[in-house]
Each structure stands twice: as C-alpha cells, then as structure tokens.
Amino acid sequence: MxxxxxxxxxxxxxxxxxxxxxxxxxxxxxCLLGANGAGKTTTINMLLNVFPPSSGDxxxxxxxxxxxxxxxxxxxxxxxxxxxxxxxxxxxxxxRFFCGLSGLQLGVTEIEGHLKKAGLxxxxxxxxxxxxxxxxxxxxxxxxxxxxxxxxxxLDEPTSGLDPAASNDFARLLELMKDRGAAILMATHDLFxxxxxxxxxxIMNRGKLMDELVASDISHSDLEQxxxxxxxx
Amino acid sequence: xxxRQIVRNELTRLVxxxxxxxxxxxxxxxxxxxVLTGERYYQQLSSAQSEAEYLSRIQWEQQGEKNPHSAAHxxxxxxxxxxxxxxxxxxxxxxxxxxxxLEGHRQNTAxxxxxxxxxxxxxxxxxxxxxxxxxxxxLLIIFAGFRMVVAEKESGMYRFLMAQGISRNQLIWGKxxxxxxxxxxxxxxxxxxxxxxxxxxxxxxADLYRYLLLALIWMCYFGIMIHLxxxxxxFARQSGTAMVSLLAIWMVITLLIPKVTSNMAAxxxxxxxxxxxxxxxxxxxxQGIDGHNPFSEHSVAFRDxxxxxxxxxxxxxxxxxxxxxxxxxxxxxEKKIYDYHLDRIQSIHDRQLGVFSLGAILSPxxxxxxxxxxxxxxxxxxxxxxxxEAEEYRIELMRVLNNDLRDNAVGERAIGYVTGRDFxxxxxxxxxERPSKITPSADTIPFxxxxxxxxxxxxxxxxxxxxxxxxx
Numbered sequence: 001m002x003x004x005x006x007x008x009x010x011x012x013x014x015x016x017x018x019x020x021x022x023x024x025x026x027x028x029x030x031c032l033l034g035a036n037g038a039g040k041t042t043t044i045n046m047l048l049n050v051f052p053p054s055s056g057d058x059x060x061x062x063x064x065x066x067x068x069x070x071x072x073x074x075x076x077x078x079x080x081x082x083x084x085x086x087x088x089x090x091x092x093x094x095x096r097f098f099c100g101l102s103g104l105q106l107g108v109t110e111i112e113g114h115l116k117k118a119g120l121x122x123x124x125x126x127x128x129x130x131x132x133x134x135x136x137x138x139x140x141x142x143x144x145x146x147x148x149x150x151x152x153x154x155l156d157e158p159t160s161g162l163d164p165a166a167s168n169d170f171a172r173l174l175e176l177m178k179d180r181g182a183a184i185l186m187a188t189h190d191l192f193x194x195x196x197x198x199x200x201x202x203i204m205n206r207g208k209l210m211d212e213l214v215a216s217d218i219s220h221s222d223l224e225q226x227x228x229x230x231x232x233x
Numbered sequence: 234x235x236x237r238q239i240v241r242n243e244l245t246r247l248v249x250x251x252x253x254x255x256x257x258x259x260x261x262x263x264x265x266x267x268v269l270t271g272e273r274y275y276q277q278l279s280s281a282q283s284e285a286e287y288l289s290r291i292q293w294e295q296q297g298e299k300n301p302h303s304a305a306h307x308x309x310x311x312x313x314x315x316x317x318x319x320x321x322x323x324x325x326x327x328x329x330x331x332x333x334x335l336e337g338h339r340q341n342t343a344x345x346x347x348x349x350x351x352x353x354x355x356x357x358x359x360x361x362x363x364x365x366x367x368x369x370x371x372l373l374i375i376f377a378g379f380r381m382v383v384a385e386k387e388s389g390m391y392r393f394l395m396a397q398g399i400s401r402n403q404l405i406w407g408k409x410x411x412x413x414x415x416x417x418x419x420x421x422x423x424x425x426x427x428x429x430x431x432x433x434x435x436x437x438x439a440d441l442y443r444y445l446l447l448a449l450i451w452m453c454y455f456g457i458m459i460h461l462x463x464x465x466x467x468f469a470r471q472s473g474t475a476m477v478s479l480l481a482i483w484m485v486i487t488l489l490i491p492k493v494t495s496n497m498a499a500x501x502x503x504x505x506x507x508x509x510x511x512x513x514x515x516x517x518x519x520q521g522i523d524g525h526n527p528f529s530e531h532s533v534a535f536r537d538x539x540x541x542x543x544x545x546x547x548x549x550x551x552x553x554x555x556x557x558x559x560x561x562x563x564x565x566x567e568k569k570i571y572d573y574h575l576d577r578i579q580s581i582h583d584r585q586l587g588v589f590s591l592g593a594i595l596s597p598x599x600x601x602x603x604x605x606x607x608x609x610x611x612x613x614x615x616x617x618x619x620x621x622e623a624e625e626y627r628i629e630l631m632r633v634l635n636n637d638l639r640d641n642a643v644g645e646r647a648i649g650y651v652t653g654r655d656f657x658x659x660x661x662x663x664x665x666e667r668p669s670k671i672t673p674s675a676d677t678i679p680f681x682x683x684x685x686x687x688x689x690x691x692x693x694x695x696x697x698x699x700x701x702x703x704x705x
Binding site: 074 | 235238239241249392398399400
C-alpha cells in the first residue's frame with residue numbers, strides 16, 4: 001500500500017534521507033523510530049510531496065507521489081504533531097471543511113458519527129476548537145481519516161505532548177484504523193508507544209534505516225537496547 | 234468545488250472574527266452617515282442655489298430703470314447645477330463653489346489654485362463615501378486579509394491543507410474570492426442605500442449611469458487592495474511582516490504620493506497669485522481700448538476710425554450711440570486679454586495635471602480619486618466647462634446691453650438714457666446643463682489607464698503567488 005524505493009533526499013549536499021526502502025501493507029502500523037534529525041519528518045514530507053526526492057520514489061497504492069500528487073493525497077490522511085485546525089470553528093465544522101476539500105459532502109449526523117468513532121465527546125463536537133486540548137484535536141484528525149476512509153495514514157509524532165490517557169486513546173484509534181485496513185506510518189521517538197502500537201518498527205539514524213523489527217518479537221528493554229546501539233553507531 | 238469550500242470557510246471565520254465584524258459594521262455605519270449628511274448638504278445647497286438663482290433673476294429684471302451699462306456693472310450670477318453625485322464624490326466643489334459673479338469688463342473666477350483643489354490632504358476631514366472608500370475601506374480589506382495566507386503557514390495549516398490534495402493555486406484564489414465576497418457584501422447595502430437616498434432611480438438617466446460607473450471604479454480600487462493584500466500575505470513569512478508591509482503600501486498610495494505629487498505640481502508649475510494675475514491683466518488692458526476713457530490713445534483712434542467710416546466729424550452725428558459701440562469694442566478687447574491670461578493659467582493647470590498623471594501611475598489611490606471626481610462631474614474639468622459656458626453667456630449679455638445703448642441712446646435720448654423692466658426681462662437667461670455624456674478628457678485617460686493597469690498587475694501578483702511553489 002505504501003512503498004518507498006531507494007528514497008533519498010539531500011539538502012545542499014547534506015544527506016537527510018538515504019536509500020530508504022519501506023513497504024507497508026494494508027492493516028499494518030509501521031513505527032519509524034529515531035532521534036530528532038534522523039530523517040523521519042523528511043520521509044513523511046516526501047510522501048506528502050512537500051518536496052521531491054533527490055532520487056528514488058515513493059508509491060501510495062502503486063502510484064508515484066511525485067507523478068500523481070493529487071491522486072495519492074486523496075488516499076492518505078496526514079496528522080502532524082500539532083494538528084492545525086481553525087480555532088474559531090467547531091470540531092464538527094473543521095471536519096466538514098476538510099472533508100469538503102476531498103469532495104465529501106457530509107451531513108451533521110455523519111460528521112457527529114465520525115467524531116464519535118474517533119472518541120470525541122458529543123458535547124465537545126460543536127464547541128470551538130480554541131477550547132480543545134491537543135488530544136481532542138488529534139481525534140478530529142483521526143475522524144478525518146475515518147471519514148475519508150483513507151488507505152494510508154501518515155502520522156508525525158502524533159502522541160508527542162499527549163498525557164498517557166490521551167496517548168492510550170490515540171493508540172486505540174490507530175488499532176481501529178488498522179483493523180479497517182489502513183496502512184499506517186507513524187514517525188515517533190516514543191519507544192514505548194512504538195512497541196505497544198506498532199506491528200513493525202524501523203529505526204532510523206542520520207537518514208538511514210538501520211534496522212527493522214517485528215514489534216511482537218521484541219521486548220521493551222530489548223528494543224531500547226537495540227535503539228541505543230544504533231544511535232551510538 | 235474546492236475553491237467554494239475555501240471561500241465558505243473563510244467567510245465563516247471572518248464573520249466570527251469580532252475585530253473584523255466590528256470594523257465592517259463601523260465602516261458601514263460611517264458610509265450610511267456620510268450618505269445621509271451628504272444628501273442633506275446636497276438638498277440644502279441645491280435648494281439655496283435654486284432660491285438664489287430665482288432671486289438673482291428677479292433682482293436683474295427688477296433692478297429698476299437704469300442705463301444698460303450701469304446694469305452691466307450691477308452684474309448678475311451664473312449658477313452651476315449641483316450634481317446629486319456630489320453626495321458620494323464632492324470632488325473640488327467645496328473649493329470652487331457653484332456660482333460665478335458676472336459683470337462688465339471682467340471675468341471672475343472662483344480660484345486659480347488647481348494644486349490646492351486637488352490636494353488629497355485637504356479632503357481628509359470630509360466624511361464622504363469617497364473619503365471612506367479611499368482611506369478607510371482599504372484598511373478594512375488589509376485587516377481582514379493580511380493573515381489569510383501567511384497565518385496558514387505560521388500555524389502549520391498550510392502543510393495540512395496541501396496534504397488534503399488541494400493546490401496552492403486553489404488555496405490562494407479561494408482566499409482572494411472570499412475577500413472579494415466580503416467586500417461585495419459590505420458594498421452592496423451601501424450601493425442600494427445610496428441609490429435610494431440619492432433618488433437615483435427617478436433622477437436623470439445620466440446620473441444613474443455615472444453612479445454605476447463610480448461603483449465600478451471603486452470596485453476596481455478595492456480589487457487592487459484585495460489583490461495586494463493576498464499577494465503580500467502569500468509572500469510574507471510572518472503575519473507582522475505582512476501587516477507592516479500592507480500598512481506601508483496604504484500610507485504610500487493614499488497619503489504620501491498624493492501629497493508629494495501635489496507639492497511637486499505646485500512647485501514645478503506655480504500658478505500666479507490672484508494679485509499677480511490681475512496686475513498682469515491690468516498692464517495688458519492698458520494696451521487697448523478703455524470703454525470708460527474716451528481720451529485714451531486707443532479710444533481716440535477707434536473713434537476716428539468710426540467717424541471716418543461714416544463720413545462724419547462728430548460722434549453726435551453718428552446714427553447710433555458711439556459710447557455703446559465703444560463699450561462693446563472694449564468688452565471684446567478685455568475678453569481677449571482675460572482669455573489670454575486665463576488660458577495661461579489653464580495651461581499651468583494642465584501641466585500640473587501632467588505631474589498628477591505621473592503620481593497616478595504610482596498610486597492607485599490618486600488615480601481612483603481623480604477618475605471618480607471626473608465621473609461624478611465634480612472635477613476641475615467640470616468646473617471649467619461651467620466657467621466657459623458662463624463666460625459665453627456673460628459676453629452675450631454684455632453685447633445685448635451695449636447694443637441697446639448703441640441703438641437706443643441716440644438723438645434726444647442720448648443724454649440720461651435709461652432702460653427698464655421690459656428690456657431686462659427679455660435679456661437672455663443662462664440655462665447651464667452639465668454634459669450628459671462622460672467624455673474622458675485627455676487629462677483623465679492616464680488616470681483610468683493607471684487604475685486598470687494596477688488592477689491587472691495586482692491580479693498578476695496573486696496569480697504569481699498562486700503559481701509559486703513554496704516549501705513550508
């Protein structure tokens with residue numbers, strides 16, 4: 001569903017991502033672990049076609065993101081660390097607007113249904129987003145993914161700054177999306193969340209994919225040790 | 234479809250922005266007040282003028298038994314009909330006035346200082362729709378639009394929007410359309426209110442046509458401000474930078490350039506003072522016939538030529554009153570002198586307008602003001618048209634008076650000749666009518682072209698911003 005082939009990005013001769021090969025299938029949560037500057041966000045930006053790769057390619061549903069930017073974006077939902085929503089609109093209005101951009105004209109009941117599935121309290125749905133916590137904003141993002149029935153979710157540090165309960169809620173939502181058949185790529189530096197949520201874990205350092213692990217095959221402590229070893233190398 | 238979503242979203246957010254909502258209501262309120270006070274001023278002026286015009290004619294006809302040339306000195310007034318469009322764009326009306334005193338031997342004018350008349354800062358204190366549209370409306374556009382694109386970049390929304398599969402082109406043109414709609418929503422009630430308060434649906438067709446053109450010119454100016462606002466917001470990296478840049482542009486195009494242009498026009502092409510003007514006229518008048526001095530060299534020469542032509546040696550032997558003929562001869566000579574000097578003043582004014590054309594190229598605010606005054610018929614060209622018609626009337630009236638003296642003050646009636654009400658009632662009446670068609674003068678075309686060019690270039694700026702790839 002989501003594939004990168006020798007994906008490389010250089011900025012002024014500096015390598016940000018080097019020869020990245022990923023293949024994430026439907027119903028899979030792939031956690032990309034790495035410190036700040038490892039190349040996780042650059043990878044996501046190339047998948048979003050914010051800038052083109054220096055070489056290699058990225059495919060979503062078999063389509064190149066550089067050759068079919070609009071078509072590939074229709075198949076994915078992107079949730080950044082700080083999901084930007086319009087503060088003087090309600091959660092429901094924000095969702096309706098973003099769905100509208102995808103050509104989805106949803107009624108109030110449908111909007112409320114999607115927000116409910118994403119875990120947003122009914123009393124919060126029609127309050128302005130300026131009153132929302134970060135966790136509530138992330139739920140609107142997930143509701144967008146649900147509404148759009150996205151094949152691919154790109155998440156950039158989505159649980160950063162969330163309290164444990166909210167982080168746990170968010171993990172449950174990812175499970176829900178995974179069960180619906182979405183291929184999920186989550187960039188994070190939260191080892192615990194990666195182990196708990198991910199089906200596979202990739203460790204990046206200095207733009208390179210250093211290791212790939214199956215989450216269920218490794219313990220928390222082993223993951224931490226492997227991660228630290230790669231960071232030192 | 235996507236643009237419609239963006240427009241609807243922007244409009245919802247604008248309506249919920251208390252600052253913008255307050256500003257919009259304030260501007261609408263000011264517009265309503267300005268229309269109402271303008272209409273009241275127009276009614277007062279119009280009615281006072283009608284009354285004065287009536288009384289002036291009555292006074293002329295009932296001035297009593299009098300020598301016709303005494304009546305010429307008694308004088309009368311010419312009145313320029315007040316345009317209902319002065320409610321919206323008073324132009325230079327308040328400085329030129331709406332009447333002229335007409336008398337023998339002399340062309341009176343309202344003012345010689347065109348630069349003063351056109352100085353935008355002088356108009357600053359007047360609360361008129363033209364003032365609000367020139368100075369305040371652009372500020373509303375700037376406050377509503379300066380953050381529209383740049384804030385999306387600052388908040389991270391820009392990347393999120395791009396990730397939804399929309400293009401920068403759709404985003405920027407959607408924002409532009411939203412700002413256009415906001416302007417139209419505010420302008421439409423004013424337009425209808427002004428239309429009804431001014432009674433334009435039942436007034437002359439030409440006024441309605443001019444009002445529609447005025448609306449078009451204002452919309453063109455607003456369009457320029459909308460495009461500049463979105464363009465700057467698209468290129469800026471921070472909201473503060475966009476705000477400061479747009480306020481600087483506003484100051485330059487509405488205040489600085491008009492003021493500098495006005496000062497440059499006055500200093501490069503200075504107009505003689507009133508005393509200098511009349512001193513020059515007096516000097517030149519001495520070179521020709523003086524209707525009140527039969528012993529001057531030119532008067533004697535004229536008298537001798539008339540006597541020779543009629544084969545007599547004394548004016549008493551002429552079959553007409555020589556004084557009447559000499560006064561008319563002097564009147565025509567004086568007209569030539571006045572025309573010469575007034576033409577010189579006019580050519581200085583034209584050169585000043587040339588400077589204004591340069592200013593108008595740099596400032597859409599200035600070109601909009603000058604164009605709207607022209608369309609409303611309240612500019613210096615409209616006043617010139619009136620003064621020319623008034624002068625033609627004056628010279629015709631003087632001819633009638635002098636010819637009456639020439640033809641009737643003969644023989645026994647020569648001494649102490651007076652005429653009366655029957656004669657004065659038959660004197661011509663000036664029925665001045667403003668040109669019904671708007672014919673852009675050569676001086677106005679550069680302003681219109683400058684405005685259109687600004688519109689196209691500013692729209693091009695938005696197009697360029699929309700097509701420019703940007704990594705945020």
